[in-house]
Amino acid sequence: MNDTPGWASPGSAPSDPSDGRDGAAVPRPAGQADEPGVQWSKEQPPAGQWSPPTGTGSGGGGIPPQQPQGWGAGWAPQQHQAAKPGVIPLRPLGMGEILDGAVSTLRRHWRPVLAISITVAVITQVASILVQRFIVPAPPEINPDATPSEALAQTADSLQSTMIGMVPAALIALAATLVSSALLTxxxxxxxxxxxxxxxxxxxxxxxxxxxxFGLTLLLPLLTALVLTVGVLPGLLVGDAGGAALAAFGGIAAFGAIVWFTILFSLASPALMLERRGVVESLKRSAKLVKGSWWRIFGIQLLMAILGFLVAMIIEVPFAILALIMDGDTLSAFMSNSSPEFGWMFLIVTGIGTVIASSITYPISAGVVVLLYIDQRIRREALDIELARAAGLTGQGPAASGATPAGS
Structure with a gap:
């Protein structure tokens, strides 16, 4: 047990929904022998969370008449807060607590977080600007008076230019995601x-x-492309109207499959980083942790994506408007409905907005994924006990709730 990112032993307990944290039966009380035909209730008082019965009344310790007799009579749950040595309480988390933990990490540890996210965002944006300016071909001119065949050729050329421009941007984004997610984890x-x-x-x-x-980050887009190809290719090979319908149906099915395995493998990155697992083992580990909680994790990540998009738009749109105002040539091209060739001023100003937005959304997005991973392990494997020990807390319970990490 140590305080490095591999603080918990990987796979220390099974992650099936029937584990102790998800409602498994509590063993019979210690010292009781097995008796034929006796079945113990699943709702036994958990150790460390119940206070002993207190004597009341005039008889010196009798159970009050209004309380029910039998197992557990006179036992009252002891209310206390979970230990919170850091940005989250050490117990199963709600959606708001996960988001709050990600924001709290940015607020409490802003120096390393912003140093990482701003550095990665600046390098990424500078590389993207240089690629757009010197490598990506200029978009073809669109002739509004073109014949149908010429319009089709122009559309194909425009699509080809867009795809060529997307490849360098995708590689740059991949590198940024790789470095930022590793360090922020x-x-x-x-x-x-x-x-x-x-x-x-x-x-x-x-x-x-x-x-x-890097292997994991590269494998997931390749798997996405493979699934999409398998879904769409049969319809494209058939051709005509029937082939188009088949391609559309296959594309919808492929999209559903992509969403499913994206969520299923969404916890693979923190498993790889924090448990020192290989690529395939991390994918299996993520699938095991997500099993039984797919819709919950999907909802949290969807909400996070929507919030991240809104934050990015709130920051980037004003910079884009300012860039259009400052770059007259680009604005004129937009006003005339012609293909714009973005100037240096437009690229620099929009790049500044993107850097600011990325510096905020990168750490929060990474924080949500890592905290989801920790939350699932707390729910399935009682990771909160291991985390409390790593944080230097003396134990779980009221005494630990007010404790502070050793050496803090």
């Missing part, structure tokens, strides 16, 4: 324990895992 895992971390520490912890993480 280390920062967030430490923040759960109430410990800070420097950028140098995060890099030292994350560097050995970058190559496996």
């Amino acid at each position: 280390v920062v967030i895992s430490r923040s759960v324990l109430g410990r800070g971390v420097t950028v140098a520490d995060a890099w030292r912890e994350a560097r050995p895992r970058l190559l496996p993480l």
